[in-house]
Amino acid sequence: MQHKIDTQSIGPQGEVMAHAVEACVHCGFCLPACPTYAVLGEEMDSPRGRIFLMKEVLEGNLQLEEAAPYIDKCLGCLGCVTACPSGVPYGELISTFRGWAEPRRHRSPFARAFRLGIMELLPYPKRFRAGAQLGRIGKVFKPLLPQALQAPLELLPERLEPAPPLPEFFPAKGPRRARVALLAGCAQQVLKPNFNWATLRVLAENGVEVVIPSGQACCGAAAMHTGERGRALALARQNLKAFPNDVDAILSNAAGCGSGLREYGLLFVGEPEHEAAEAFSKRVQDVSAFLVNLGLVEPPALKQPLKVAYHDACHLAHAQGVRSEPRKLLRSIGGLELVEIPEGELCCGSAGTYNLEQPAIAATLGERKARNILATGAQAIATGNIGCFTQIQSHLRKLRREVPMYHTLEILDLAYQGKL
Amino acid sequence: MNPALSELGRIYPPERLLVQPGQLVPYESDALTAFRARPLAVVLPETTDEVVQTIGWCARHKVPYVARGSGTSLSGGSLPVEGGLVIGLNRMNKLLRLDPAERVAVVQPGFINLEVSNAAAPYGLYYAPDPSSQPVSTIGGNLAFNSGGAHCLKYGMTSNHVLGAKVVLPTGEIVELGSQSLEGVGPDWLGLFVGSEGLMGIAVEVTLRLLPKPEKYHTVLAAYDSLEKAGNAVAAVVASGLLPGAMEIMDHLAIEAAEAAVKAGYPMDARALLIVELEGEAPEVEAEARHLGDVIAASGAYEVRVARDADERAKIWKGRKAAFSAVGRLSPDYLVQDGVVPRSKLGQALLEIERLSQQYGLRVANVFHAGDGNLHPLILYDGKVKGQLEQAEALAGEILKLCVSLGGSITGEHGVGMEKKAYMPAMFSQADLALMRRIRRAVDPDELANRGKMFPHSEAPALTPHGPHPLEKAGVIWRE
Numbered sequence: 001m002q003h004k005i006d007t008q009s010i011g012p013q014g015e016v017m018a019h020a021v022e023a024c025v026h027c028g029f030c031l032p033a034c035p036t037y038a039v040l041g042e043e044m045d046s047p048r049g050r051i052f053l054m055k056e057v058l059e060g061n062l063q064l065e066e067a068a069p070y071i072d073k074c075l076g077c078l079g080c081v082t083a084c085p086s087g088v089p090y091g092e093l094i095s096t097f098r099g100w101a102e103p104r105r106h107r108s109p110f111a112r113a114f115r116l117g118i119m120e121l122l123p124y125p126k127r128f129r130a131g132a133q134l135g136r137i138g139k140v141f142k143p144l145l146p147q148a149l150q151a152p153l154e155l156l157p158e159r160l161e162p163a164p165p166l167p168e169f170f171p172a173k174g175p176r177r178a179r180v181a182l183l184a185g186c187a188q189q190v191l192k193p194n195f196n197w198a199t200l201r202v203l204a205e206n207g208v209e210v211v212i213p214s215g216q217a218c219c220g221a222a223a224m225h226t227g228e229r230g231r232a233l234a235l236a237r238q239n240l241k242a243f244p245n246d247v248d249a250i251l252s253n254a255a256g257c258g259s260g261l262r263e264y265g266l267l268f269v270g271e272p273e274h275e276a277a278e279a280f281s282k283r284v285q286d287v288s289a290f291l292v293n294l295g296l297v298e299p300p301a302l303k304q305p306l307k308v309a310y311h312d313a314c315h316l317a318h319a320q321g322v323r324s325e326p327r328k329l330l331r332s333i334g335g336l337e338l339v340e341i342p343e344g345e346l347c348c349g350s351a352g353t354y355n356l357e358q359p360a361i362a363a364t365l366g367e368r369k370a371r372n373i374l375a376t377g378a379q380a381i382a383t384g385n386i387g388c389f390t391q392i393q394s395h396l397r398k399l400r401r402e403v404p405m406y407h408t409l410e411i412l413d414l415a416y417q418g419k420l
Numbered sequence: 421m422n423p424a425l426s427e428l429g430r431i432y433p434p435e436r437l438l439v440q441p442g443q444l445v446p447y448e449s450d451a452l453t454a455f456r457a458r459p460l461a462v463v464l465p466e467t468t469d470e471v472v473q474t475i476g477w478c479a480r481h482k483v484p485y486v487a488r489g490s491g492t493s494l495s496g497g498s499l500p501v502e503g504g505l506v507i508g509l510n511r512m513n514k515l516l517r518l519d520p521a522e523r524v525a526v527v528q529p530g531f532i533n534l535e536v537s538n539a540a541a542p543y544g545l546y547y548a549p550d551p552s553s554q555p556v557s558t559i560g561g562n563l564a565f566n567s568g569g570a571h572c573l574k575y576g577m578t579s580n581h582v583l584g585a586k587v588v589l590p591t592g593e594i595v596e597l598g599s600q601s602l603e604g605v606g607p608d609w610l611g612l613f614v615g616s617e618g619l620m621g622i623a624v625e626v627t628l629r630l631l632p633k634p635e636k637y638h639t640v641l642a643a644y645d646s647l648e649k650a651g652n653a654v655a656a657v658v659a660s661g662l663l664p665g666a667m668e669i670m671d672h673l674a675i676e677a678a679e680a681a682v683k684a685g686y687p688m689d690a691r692a693l694l695i696v697e698l699e700g701e702a703p704e705v706e707a708e709a710r711h712l713g714d715v716i717a718a719s720g721a722y723e724v725r726v727a728r729d730a731d732e733r734a735k736i737w738k739g740r741k742a743a744f745s746a747v748g749r750l751s752p753d754y755l756v757q758d759g760v761v762p763r764s765k766l767g768q769a770l771l772e773i774e775r776l777s778q779q780y781g782l783r784v785a786n787v788f789h790a791g792d793g794n795l796h797p798l799i800l801y802d803g804k805v806k807g808q809l810e811q812a813e814a815l816a817g818e819i820l821k822l823c824v825s826l827g828g829s830i831t832g833e834h835g836v837g838m839e840k841k842a843y844m845p846a847m848f849s850q851a852d853l854a855l856m857r858r859i860r861r862a863v864d865p866d867e868l869a870n871r872g873k874m875f876p877h878s879e880a881p882a883l884t885p886h887g888p889h890p891l892e893k894a895g896v897i898w899r900e
Binding site for chain 2: 001002022023024025026027028029031032041042043044046048049050052053056062063066067068069070084085086087088
């Protein structure tokens with residue numbers, strides 16, 4: 001699409017955005033892949049509509065505040081990227097645009113405080129844990145709270161599981177086949193500490209020794225995707241320093257965090273560390289992809305057959321192209337029957353902090369996903385992302401149809417231990 | 421809000437009456453972004469009654485309008501009329517009835533083409549017209565533009581698969597065109613409506629014909645070292661007496677783009693690829709496949725692949741169907757053309773297009789429905805280079821004139837819309853055009869429905885309370 005974006009005055013970020021706008025031919029193949037279009041059926045809530053809006057804002061033809069409500073509704077699920085025949089790097093466009101737009105936005109004091117609250121809590125496990133405890137108490141007062149504060153409370157579990165501190169080093173079992181560094185993730189350390197422990201045990205079982213650098217910070221994805229570029233850069237700089245070079249790979253077991261790490265190259269455009277950030281991004285892998293490449297040590301077969309639905313996290317499937325690997329891992333377990341979820345490409349509505357900021361659309365998508373999963377008749381659900389996990393679990397609970405949920409690595413872990 | 425708009429506000433709740441700039445901008449274009457126009461408002465009706473009330477409002481206030489589905493038109497067919505109304509039919513997207521015994525489906529206009537086949541699949545049925553936009557485009561838009569697709573070689577266009585339509589005329593009256601039976605009474609009124617590009621009203625219910633899914637497919641991919649050999653192979657297949665479901669050709673630029681987009685596994689060194697698909701009952705397809713194999717072997721293909729399963733077949737088609745948009749990877753801008761030549765003139769037309777491409781210094785990628793002579797040259801240009809768009813448009817014009825001079829047509833399936841209306845006189849005489857206009861005015865005296873499309877010199881008549889001059893109404897004069 002032709003444009004008149006003044007890339008010189010915007011700078012390196014302008015180049016990134018202009019490149020994406022140019023690649024779009026407005027063919028509309030993205031429409032059926034877009035969750036907000038599926039729910040709202042309006043052009044401005046579609047990827048190509050948003051591209052049009054961003055282009056107009058960047059060209060100076062449209063007030064930012066006119067476009068903002070529709071840009072805000074984008075989940076950043078990148079379903080459109082998978083569907084796009086022209087190869088539009090939509091993720092680069094929307095992330096960069098949000099970073100460009102944020103300092104120019106007019107937000108109400110309440111909205112600012114709410115965003116600040118999320119940004120000061122989520123990335124810090126200790127604070128988040130304290131906040132979550134407080135939130136559990138707050139649940140009692142839920143009906144008295146404003147709508148915006150009810151959504152986060154609904155996602156909190158009934159009780160927080162104990163979270164023994166993670167070691168800095170976890171040795172391999174038997175001969176060492178590889179050495180990796182693990183990003184522990186923020187929310188999952190509080191909400192599902194077992195994700196990391198299961199990951200460590202499975203890696204050890206496969207001859208992989210793991211370092212968990214203590215100086216690591218939140219990956220910064222939540223900040224980056226909501227336009228808080230300064231915050232994201234600060235966190236990312238900490239990680240560039242904290243992660244060692246003497247490892248075969250940097251692993252993540254949370255789709256959103258992994259894809260955040262893989263976006264450091266984009267985040268650092270125009271910064272002095274750009275080259276180092278690019279190199280760092282290239283070393284990051286999802287734990288499922290790493291295990292498939294390494295060659296999985298075959299787990300023992302299940303004692304009883306189990307029908308498992310695998311849910312594709314958008315930030316694995318669309319953002320990282322990791323679709324077959326988790327399925328391969330699950331299929332390698334004898335007695336496990338893998339079933340596909342109808343509309344599997346469609347986001348569950350979690351999308352980082354989206355279910356906190358756009359609760360209505362997130363709830364529609366969450367319920368749709370829960371119903372699609374139930375339609376498979378699966379006895380268990382596997383996924384590779386804490387956000388999806390919490391969202392789906394809370395919507396299954398709302399429908400009063402709870403199905404046991406696991407991280408993909410938890411299922412492997414249980415299989416190795418003969419507990420499934 | 422002006423008084424007329426607030427009147428519209430009595431029909432629609434605020435969330436279905438879009439008037440803010442941020443809501444209107446994304447509706448300014450369809451898939452032909454060379455044209456843009458800001459509408460006065462966009463409405464999103466959910467019922468036939470709302471459509472009728474909206475049309476009544478347009479008639480009272482003399483506001484031109486365009487009905488819009490997914491906005492995938494490549495000819496600017498759903499481009500808004502500047503200052504007019506866009507009627508977005510995306511929320512009228514229900515399947516009203518599916519009758520497997522009668523093999524019909526009744527759908528609302530916003531229903532997606534591919535969803536018809538998905539809904540019919542459990543009964544072993546499908547909807548045959550398969551434009552490349554089928555996962556996106558709506559039945560309403562398919563009807564307006566009489567959409568084709570790769571398989572219309574054997575099965576015909578949309579018009580061959582529509583049995584009936586309930587239409588809201590520009591006067592606000594509701595008429596039923598066609599019927600459920602295959603034999604109609606009197607002239608083919610439905611035939612007049614299908615392909616009328618939104619000039620004759622809005623279909624609110626469409627009865628579609630479903631076909632039994634072919635029992636077996638045999639999909640062949642043949643690679644050639646020249647475009648001409650591929651073109652001649654098409655003629656040879658037809659001359660041999662075979663009637664494949666589809667015959668498609670892609671040239672090397674299109675192959676490169678499609679491969680980059682969907683990794684279809686096409687042979688990258690080919691100058692041209694021919695896709696031939698046989699379909700039908702197993703014994704018939706097996707016999708035909710042997711016959712086809714001989715013809716292709718004699719046609720000079722240097723590599724021939726046969727899809728071994730449904731996945732391989734899907735991959736071959738995915739590349740072909742993504743080809744248009746994928747060309748966006750090769751060039752910042754391009755024009756998609758859509759001309760038709762008699763099948764026997766295919767080779768000649770391709771050579772001539774090659775010559776024109778060199779003369780203009782612009783790359784042309786070719787993707788086409790070879791079986792029915794429907795060419796889709798994609799003219800690659802860079803809009804940032806001064807004058808290149810104009811050059812590209814001139815080249816496109818020459819290609820269309822070439823098609824007409826070879827005995828073909830200026831459009832196979834994309835329609836005239838905005839883009840090709842200037843070429844209508846190359847195909848039709850003044851008398852032909854005057855008749856079309858008289859018919860249009862008989863249905864829509866004020867030319868409100870999709871005003872400014874299809875007819876040459878059809879810029880909007882001024883928004884006067886008097887309507888067009890009587891001589892204009894008679895089609896004798898028109899305004900430039």
